[in-house]
Amino acid sequence: MTTNAPRPEVLRYTAFSAEPEGGNPAGVVLDATHLDAGDMLAIAADLGYSESAFLTALPDGLEGHEGRAYGVRYFSPKAEVPFCGHATVASAIALAERIGPGELVFSTQAGIVPVSVVQERGTVRATLTSVEPHLDRIEAADLDEALAALGWPDTDLDPAFPPRIAFAGARHLVLAAATRARLADLAYDFARLEALMHRLDLTTVQLVWRESADVFHVRDPFPVGGVVEDPATGAAAAAFGAYVRELGLVPEDAVLTLHQGEDLGRPGELTVTLRAGDPRVRVSGAGTRIG
Incomplete structure (x- = not known):
């Protein structure tokens, strides 16, 4: 200044x-x-x-x-x-x-x-x-390190959602929990996950659980930002929208609801809209001034 x-x-x-x-x-x-x-x-x-x-x-x-x-x-x-x-x-x-x-x-x-x-x-x-998104695969050794840092055995993953690194403006590792209880129980090794994320140039880890065809619950550890967990993550929501579309997990035209922040006591709702023929992802939400 x-x-x-x-x-x-x-x-x-x-x-x-x-x-x-x-x-x-x-x-x-x-x-x-x-x-x-x-x-x-x-x-x-x-x-x-x-x-x-x-x-x-x-x-x-x-x-x-x-x-x-x-x-x-x-x-x-x-x-x-x-x-x-x-x-x-x-x-x-x-x-x-x-x-x-x-x-x-x-x-x-x-x-x-x-x-x-x-x-x-x-x-x-x-x-x-969003900007135009894309997906990258994650090496097996890096996935093992991510799960070890999270304290998740691989049996806690939902096999319908293969791990990927998704980009829609920033890079996020997408991991899907098999149960809501697994998602709710988040106690990870901050330094270990931070080191891996720096090496892979990740902004957050997008942890998800599918409640229904178009409703998901998500959490986002953010140690590289100096924050244990992000309460609502629009960039990761955009990346996740690209992820589910490219893997054929939702229709090409879809409106998804992501619930985030419930486990932190700061509930939020993100709307992800996908349009056939347009690779970009739209993320919507309300907002208000604090104080």
């Missing part, structure tokens, strides 16, 4: 819940023009949320989005991350309260992310459209 620059206003919003006590809280700085990476990291660390977003207005905008296009950087308390879904939703809702609902465009390190914000019966909802 330059010596004479004013201290930026740091807003606090939760994403994927209409209640301040639910979803995933994020810090939002709507004008980060005078901040460098060190300033942003310090603010994120001071807040202690899993991620915070730092916006700068794009002076030339993007075609058709003049005045509603922004550059965005995302920081956890420990490091910068290329993309964060819940902080994107939080930022879009914060902007909508100031410039009105409608279409926004965020230029992130992962690529261009359009966001649409609407107000429905007093609740503000944002829908982000």
Whole structure:
């Protein structure tokens, strides 16, 4: 921060819940023009949320989005991350309260992310459209290390959901639990999982359990961000949408509901929309200001 620059206003919003006590809280700085990476990291660390977003207005905008296009950087308390879904939703809702609902465009390190914000019966909802996703296989030795760090025997995995690394702006290891009880019992080796995630360039581990054809429960350990668990993870939800579609686990046109944060006492709901012929994934949720 330059010596004479004013201290930026740091807003606090939760994403994927209409209640301040639910979803995933994020810090939002709507004008980060005078901040460098060190300033942003310090603010994120001071807040202690899993991620915070730092916006700068794009002076030339993007075609058709003049005045509603922004550059965005995302920081956890420990490091910068290329993309964060819940902080994107939080930022879009914060902007909508100031410039009105409608279409926004965020230029992130992962690529261009359009966001649409609407107000429905007093609740503000944002829908982000991911960058183009893809899946990678995980080596057997790396999978064994992940399970060892989690304390999960391989018999606790659902064989219908093969482990994969899924990307839709950031990389997430997708592992499916065979039972809800297995998902609920999360006590992992923080340092061991963190080391593996750094080596594989993972942002979170997306742990899932399928309740029904289109309803899932998810949890996301996030040790590389200095957080034991992320309460609601939009980037991982987008990656998971790509994962289930590519493996044929859901129809090409599908609307999925992901419940996250229940085991942390911060329940949230993420809506994942898949469209046939469009590889990108849409992730929607409500949000509100905290405090």
